[in-house]
Amino acid sequence: MPTTTSPPPADVEAIARADVVLENGAGLETWLHDTITSSGFHGPLVDTSHGVRLRMVGGAIDPHIWQNPRNAQVMVANIERALAAADPADAGVFRANLAAYTKQLQVLDAEVQRQIDSLANKKLVTNHDAFGYYVDRYGLQFVGSVIPSFDTSAELSGRDIRDLVAKIKATKVKAVFSETSLPPRAAETIAREAGVKVVEGENALYGDALGPAGSDGDTYLKMVRHNTRTIVSNLSGA
Numbered sequence: 001m002p003t004t005t006s007p008p009p010a011d012v013e014a015i016a017r018a019d020v021v022l023e024n025g026a027g028l029e030t031w032l033h034d035t036i037t038s039s040g041f042h043g044p045l046v047d048t049s050h051g052v053r054l055r056m057v058g059g060a061i062d063p064h065i066w067q068n069p070r071n072a073q074v075m076v077a078n079i080e081r082a083l084a085a086a087d088p089a090d091a092g093v094f095r096a097n098l099a100a101y102t103k104q105l106q107v108l109d110a111e112v113q114r115q116i117d118s119l120a121n122k123k124l125v126t127n128h129d130a131f132g133y134y135v136d137r138y139g140l141q142f143v144g145s146v147i148p149s150f151d152t153s154a155e156l157s158g159r160d161i162r163d164l165v166a167k168i169k170a171t172k173v174k175a176v177f178s179e180t181s182l183p184p185r186a187a188e189t190i191a192r193e194a195g196v197k198v199v200e201g202e203n204a205l206y207g208d209a210l211g212p213a214g215s216d217g218d219t220y221l222k223m224v225r226h227n228t229r230t231i232v233s234n235l236s237g238a
């Protein structure tokens with residue numbers, strides 16, 4: 001996740017003009033409240049994580065809640081409620097859209113579960129610690145991340161690298177997965193030293209953000225399918 005983000009002026013203007021502002025919540029948007037204050041927005045700010053069971057790691061909340069499609073169902077229900085409250089005349093539309101999208105999320109969840117269940121080796125090493133909710137939901141085994149925290153600006157020590165390489169070798173991890181929003185260099189180094197493949201470039205996982213329009217990760221549903229397909233194809237086989 002980005003640690004120090006100041007939104008571009010166009011986004012601040014969009015907030016000023018908005019009827020409702022939605023936040024992921026779970027501690028992701030540390031910058032948002034100041035931005036809202038400076039934008040002059042006085043409408044409802046809706047925390048979409050409300051009702052999601054949060055994961056704690058090392059005393060910190062893991063903000064990557066959307067990586068579990070069941071959490072996404074909670075989040076879209078929160079969004080639907082907020083939109084209906086802001087625009088009661090269209091509440092029926094929002095309700096119908098919620099029902100249709102929830103169905104798609106349920107199909108997605110079952111599909112991911114089936115695919116991950118098919119893996120004999122479920123050991124995952126990623127670029128940073130973005131997939132905890134996904135790992136917990138589908139019974140993967142998280143061995144470690146290249147950046148050993150949620151904070152993508154954290155420094156990587158030589159010792160961190162040696163420890164992770166040793167773990168990869170000892171536990172027979174098959175691949176190190178890079179992420180689209182992070183430079184792949186450290187992941188490449190670790191994979192090379194451990195003698196396993198690095199998954200990067202077009203196959204990198206979408207950890208913190210969707211991909212650009214036209215990419216394999218330009219919607220939530222596509223992003224989760226891309227990540228799952230990539231994980232399964234690189235961890236399957238003998």
Ligand SMILES: [Zn+2]
Nearest residue numbers: 001130150208
């Ligand atoms: Zn992140």
